[in-house]
Amino acid sequence: MKQFPLRLSWAMAIHKAQGITVDQVIIITKDMFGTGMGYTALSRVRTLEGLFLIDLHPNKFYCNENVD
Template sequence: MFKDVCQETVTPKAQDFFKNSLTGKLSQKDEPYSTFTSEDLQDVIELGLCARIMLIRNIDTTDGLVNGEFGNSVRISPVEEVLHGKNVTRKQLPLRLGWAATIHKVQGMTVKEIVVSLKRTFASGMAYVALSRVSSLKGMHIIDFDPKIIYASEIKRYNYSSRFNGILPPIKIFN
């Protein structure tokens, strides 16, 4: 699917360097250094022209290029982030494909179209946060829907039931 959407693709590989303890100079490693995987700079990233991407590091906060920012990829000249470990340095683009995101990541965003899986909601209000991101009902697509996952917190239910007791009719759920 990725290559159907983005015909022009590139696969930049991380460049890892280690400091030679005898000479003190940096030398490039043949294989990626495994401990950098926890630092979010991946060994290899697949990118394509017009791909949906997300930054995983701050690049220029004054220009809005901040961690978690979404966008579409364009042709660029190489810009490298250098991450220094104990005796190792990694160069890689601080990007990740961003076709999907968690409910927490999209909180506060507004989008024209959204596909939402509600399968793993685990707290009151999560379904609301996910579903209220879209600007129109036409752009909302829900998968894994179960009416039981949409509920208010116990505190909110108590406050509303005591305040509006007998005034509001019960809400009907249609299956």
């Protein structure tokens, strides 16, 4: 019999993640559709080491050119 490790995890929509902070996050950007979703998703994780981007689409991130 062979075994493999399991880790308890869960998934949630970006808008449901507002207001929480996590140690690790996997972000799949291809299905992002709203302004600000990229920022909200990226800002949930504490460190860059805990950030995993899958199927990255840079056009899903918007920046305001007027911000100083």
